[in-house]
Amino acid sequence: MxxxxxxxxxxxxxxxxxxxxxxxxxxxxxxxxxxxxxxxxxxxxxxxxxxxxxxxxxxxxxxxxxxxxxxxxxxxxxxxxxxxxxxxxxxxxxxxxxxSPYSVAEHATALLMALNRKLILGQKLMLMGDYRLDNLIGFDLHGKTVGIIGTGKIGSAFAKIMHGFGCKLLACDPKENKKLILETNITYTTIEQLCQNSDVISIHCPLNPETKFMLNRSLFKQMKEGVFFINTARGMIVNTEDLIEALNTGTIAAAGLDVYEKEKTIFFRNHINKKIEDNLFTILRSHPNVLITGHQGFLTxxxxxxxxxxxxxxxxxxxxxxxxxxxxx
CATH class of the missing domain: 3.40.50.720 (NAD(P)-binding Rossmann-like Domain)
Incomplete structure (x- = not known):
């Protein structure tokens, strides 16, 4: 062959x-x-x-x-x-x-921790010689509610990591993982209730006709103000324009994204000294509270x-x- x-x-x-x-x-x-x-x-x-x-x-x-x-x-x-x-x-x-489901699950955790503990901003300030801590306040993950959309192998691995941090776990998935419930005390609920009650939301479901642009203005408006939003699944599960709107209003305090809905022409390529002709992506990555990686979650x-x-x-x-x-x- x-x-x-x-x-x-x-x-x-x-x-x-x-x-x-x-x-x-x-x-x-x-x-x-x-x-x-x-x-x-x-x-x-x-x-x-x-x-x-x-x-x-x-x-x-x-x-x-x-x-x-x-x-x-x-x-x-x-x-x-x-x-x-x-x-x-x-x-x-x-x-x-x-x-390895741990590759993506651990990357989602890294995005969350980097955003929460302001690691990128802290490094930039330090390189400038500014060692003040005034703008680097994060929060304890312990005791927070983490909503997980999709509890397949990757979502389950992420749930176990968050359980280790001492988080309360909510999940949305058509199929409940009984073993995961026993291991982490995760609670299955509707996606609306998950959005309304979660301090952190992480996406781990596949892209299909049912999930395409599932995370949109309607669900963003139901989220708690100041929620941290993580997507390491597929870019087209999220409506990027609506995500930017939620970032602008402060509903989403920070977003960690390893995927982007129009990533096919951007990711995995060298764009040094080249202009990326995508205004939506330019706006998204210009937000100081958005951390984007180029679909590298699997890269272990x-x-x-x-x-x-x-x-x-x-x-x-x-x-x-x-x-x-x-x-x-």
């Missing part, structure tokens, strides 16, 4: 190379899959995609004519591929069922190893058996 790996980066290629053990023919490109690069797949049997790639119905049709039979996603989420179209064309798609050695091993396992399963247990369609 000949495989083209789209959106290859310096951080993931070594892990993929190690996971193959030289048994698969991988060809790498740093280009993302889009209308201009889809033709690179000619002559390959399979492709591997990352979160920065889009596989629309139109592109899938082209991939099918090029002879692509398999698509191995290097991610848990699959909102960037038209599964219905892939299914109709007979193209098999498999994702990464899971990787353990997670990268898990992603690489599962990706290669899917490709090997197709190579030798024609079927993978992680197929989505």
């Amino acid at each position: 000949k495989i083209l790996v789209y959106s290859t980066y310096g951080f993931d290629k070594p892990f993929l190379e190690k996971a193959t053990h030289g048994k698969l023919e991988l060809v790498y490109t740093d280009q993302p899959l889009n209308e201009k690069t889809v033709n690179l797949a000619k002559g390959f049997d399979a492709i591997s995609l990352f979160t920065s790639d889009y596989a629309t119905a139109q592109m899938l049709e082209k991939l099918y004519t090029y002879g692509i039979k398999y698509i191995a996603l290097r991610s848990v989420g699959y909102d960037n591929i038209d599964l219905k179209k892939a299914r109709s064309l007979g193209i098999k798609v498999a994702n990464i069922p899971s990787y 050695k353990e997670a990268l190893q898990g992603i690489a091993v599962s990706t290669i396992a899917n490709l090997n399963a197709w190579e030798y058996n024609g079927i993978s247990e992680n197929e989505l369609n």
Whole structure:
């Protein structure tokens, strides 16, 4: 099997190379899959995609004519591929069922702590020679109410971390995690009640038609004034214009974001000495109480190893058996 790996980066290629053990023919490109690069797949049997790639119905049709039979996603989420179209064309798609949930959960915690304890501002003031503490007051997490939207593996890991801080936990998820309730005393409730009662809100749910722009003006208006808002899930779960409005009114005191709804053209690229043509993003990152990281929550050695091993396992399963247990369609 000949495989083209789209959106290859310096951080993931070594892990993929190690996971193959030289048994698969991988060809790498740093280009993302889009209308201009889809033709690179000619002559390959399979492709591997990352979160920065889009596989629309139109592109899938082209991939099918090029002879692509398999698509191995290097991610848990699959909102960037038209599964219905892939299914109709007979193209098999498999994702990464899971990787280290601690990577993202710990990053969400880092964003929260950095914002709460004013670490970025403190460092800037110190570099200026200003060692005054007047503008660096935070709050104890102990005893605060933390609302967690989505209690899958990552949300559950985050809940356990917050439980360790001594927080009261609220959750919103269609499926209650009974084990998590026993371990953390977390209380499941409606998303409205979660917003109304939480001092910190962290998103850990997948992006799908039901969750797209779920966090919008209506829910922001129901939040407690001064809430801390964390999103390490998917950017399009949050309406950014409404988020900015909530920041401006003071409803949201601070926001830690590892994702952004229009991140595809911004994140994972070098924009030094280049202007980012996105006014919404410019406004968002100009807020002193907003901390944005470039979708790096997953970026730990353990997670990268898990992603690489599962990706290669899917490709090997197709190579030798024609079927993978992680197929989505």
